[in-house]
Amino acid sequence: MKRNAGLAFIFITLLIDVLGVGIIIPIMPRLIQSLAHGGVDVASRLYGWLLSLYGAMQFLFSPLLGMLSDRWGRRPVLLLSLLFTGLDYVIMALAPTVAWLFIGRTAAGITGASFTAATAYIADVSPPEERAQNFGLIGAAFGLGFIVGPALGGLLGQWGSRIPFWAAAGLSFANVFYGWLILPESLVPEYRRQFRWREANPLGALHVLGRYPVVWGLTGALAAGSLAMQCLQSCWVLWATTRFGWGVRQNGLSLAAFGALSLIFQAGLTRVWLPRLGERRAVLLGFAVGAAEFLGYGLATRGWMVYAIMVAASLSYFAQPATQGLLSRQVGPDEQGTLQGALSSLTSLTAIAGPLLATHLFGWFTRPDAPWWDPGAPFLFGAALEVLALLISLRALGRTRVQAA
Secondary structure, eight states, X not given: OHHHHHHHHHHHHHHHHHHHHHHHTTTHHHHHHHHHXXXXXXXXXXXXXXXXXXXXXXXXXXXXXXXHHHHXXXXXXXXXXHHHHHHHHHHXXXXXXXXXXXXXXXXXXXXXXXHHHHHHHHHHHSOGGGHHHHHHHHHHHHHHHHHHHHHHHHHHHTTOTTHHHHHHHHHHHHHHXXXXXXXXXXXXXXXXXXXXXXXXSHHHHHHHHHTSHHHHHHHHHHHHHHHHHHHHHHHXXXXXXXXXXXXXXXXXXXXXXXXXXXXXXXXXXXXXXXXXXXXXXXXXXXXXXXXXXXXXXXXXXXXXXXHHHHHHGGGGXXXXXXXXXXXXXXXXXXXXXXXXXXXXXXXXXXXXXXXXXXXXXXXXXXXXXXXXXOTTHHXXXXXXXXXXXXXXXXHHHHHSOOOOO
C-alpha cells in the first residue's frame, strides 16, 4: 500500500510541476514585456535568460540536493522543493519589476529538486526489474501536463496576466499539503549515507558516475539524447511556422499530439512492451528510432508528414526510461539520490546549451545569405546526436556486463 501511495504521489508531484510550467507558458512573455516596457524582441531575450538561469541553478545544485536526499531521505527534500516552487510562483505573481522574476527563478532553480528526489524515490520503491517501467511515469506526467497546462494557462490568462501564476502556486501548495499527509519515506535508515561535500557539486557528481563504467557510458548517451530533445523543443514552433506556415492553433495541436502520444505510450504501452524487449534492446531501439524521427522532421515537406512521423516514432520513448532503469541498477540504495542528482545536473546543462545551439542553427540556415536555406537544420543536428547516443550505448553495453547493484 505504501509503495503504491508513494508512486501515486510521485506521479501527481511531477504532473503538478509540469502543469505549473505549462500554465505560465502562454502568459510569461506577455508579463515580461509589460514589466520590461519593451517590445517582443526585448521580452524574448529576457525570457531566454530566465530559462538559462533556471537551468544553470539546476546544474549547480541538483547534486547537492541529491546528496541531501541520500542523507536525510526523499520526503523532506521533495516537500521543500515543492514549497519553494510555490513561493516562486507567488513572487512572479506579485513581481513589480523584471529583477523580481530573476530572484524567483534563482530560488526555484536552487531548490528545484523535485525531479531528482522523485526519480530517486521511484528507484527506492521499485524492484530492479520494474524500475524502467516505473520511470515511464515521468514521461506520462510530462505528456499529460503539457496537454492540459498550456490550455489552462491560456484560459486563465484571459482574466489577467497574473492569474495563471496564482493558479500554479495554489497547485504547488496543495501538493505540499497532500505530501505532508500521505507521502511515506522511501529511504530506510540503514541505506542512508554520510554527506560528502566533494560529491555534492557537479564535478564531484561526475566523479561518482566515473566509478561505474556502464553508468559513465549510459550517462553520455542520455546526455546526447537530452540535447537532441532540447533542439526539438526550442525550434518546433519556429520550424513549423517557417516550413509549413502553421499558426498558433496548428502549433498548439501538434504539441498536444506530442503530449498525448507520450501519455499513452509511457503510461501504458511501456509497462507492457519494455519487459518483453528487455532494457538493453529497448535502449538501442529507442535511440535508433529517435535518430530516424529527427531525420524525418528535418526532411519533411508537408504538414501531414509530421503526424505520421510522430506516430511511427513512438518507440523512441523507450530510450529514457530504459536507460534510467539500467543506470539505477548499477549503484546501491545509498547512492540513488547522488546518481539522480548527477543525471539531473547533466540534463540541466543540456537545457542551457541546447536552446542556444538549436536557435543559432535555425537562424544561420534561415538567413537571406545562408549557404542553403533549411529550417530543419536543428533537427538534422538532433538526428546526429541520437546516432551518437546509439553508438555510445552500444559501446557501453558491449564492453561491460550490466549488473544489478
